[in-house]
Amino acid sequence: MHAPGPHAVTGAAEPSGQFRIGISSWGTLPGFYPSGVKSTEKLAWFARFFSVVEVNVSFYRLVPPHTYENWIAITPADFAFDVKAFGDLTHFREPPPADAFAAFCASYAPLRETRQLGGVLFQFPPRFTNSPSTRTYLGRVAEAMRDDLTIVEFRNHSWLAPNSAEATFSLLTALGLAYAVADEPQIPHDTVPPLPAVTNPGLAYIRLHGRNADAWYRAGDSGDRYDYDYGAEELDEWAEIARNLAREAEAVHILFNNNAKGAGTRNALALGKLLGIAPGDAPELPPEQPRLFDEDDDHPPSTTTTF
Secondary structure (H helix, E strand, C coil), X not given: CCCCCCCECCCCCCCXXXXXXXXXXXXXXXXXXXXXXXXXXXXXHHCCCCCEEEECHHHCCCCCHHHHHHHHHCCCCCCEEEEECCHHHCCCCCCCCHHHHHHHHHHCHHHHHCCCEEEEEEECCCCCCCCHHHHHHHHHHHHHCXXXXXXXXXXXXXXCCCCCHHHHHHHHHHHCCEEEEEECCCCCCCCCCCCCECCCCXXXXXXXXXXXXXXXXXXXXXXXXHCCCCCHHHHHXXXXXXXXXXXXXXXXXXXXCCCCCCHXXXXXXXXXXHXXXXXXXXXXXXXXXXXXXXXXXXXXXXXXXXX
């Protein structure tokens, strides 16, 4: 598939891309699940309200294929999973061996077989700076992941600075990699700006992390980092950005990661209404009680920060 030249997307023709809105994991969503819902029932409940979810636990370990099969069995046939790349492939000190890619790709094969794989997200950490070696590694990612639609999210400003953004988009386009538009606190010369662009016409991708600047780099529990409630005007702005991206891409996935205190699900449902795709408001529910991780729950096995 030939990718169009990268550019900041602006309004033109009517949007034609398919919108999917979801959350960056489903294991712990305060205020969303009924108190009696079992861990094994959460994903089925989630899929009543959203059409896509990010698999977060895949960052921490290789999820066995039978677990993906279990998830497929309890979700609609048109539900999509965006799988976060295994951390060894993104947060490394030394580049991983080739068989690490093969093992990761084999783990989520059931999603490929049922056509429920939305994309594979490579979220790189702040230390992944724009350099010849990291650009070469992106080429390696593109080659190893050539059979699946692959998305790249940067957390280092050097990729999207005014003097480098266009070259970054050109590189992603040439490699066939989709670009994740990330909304996060704007800390000058540090965090990345939310520059809308399409680098693979198969998918435009938006990740909304919130704008809690005070807690973004705070040591300790990362929960406060994603404690942010998008206001009506902010959601209006993102709805317009999504419509513009849909003019250039076949599909637009919008994932909310501001889930520390339950705002993510509320914001996602509200944005769905703005885009005309919401299935209705989730009922008013009490916050769930904390629980331990198990393999049917997309919750990390520790408090390790995916940053």
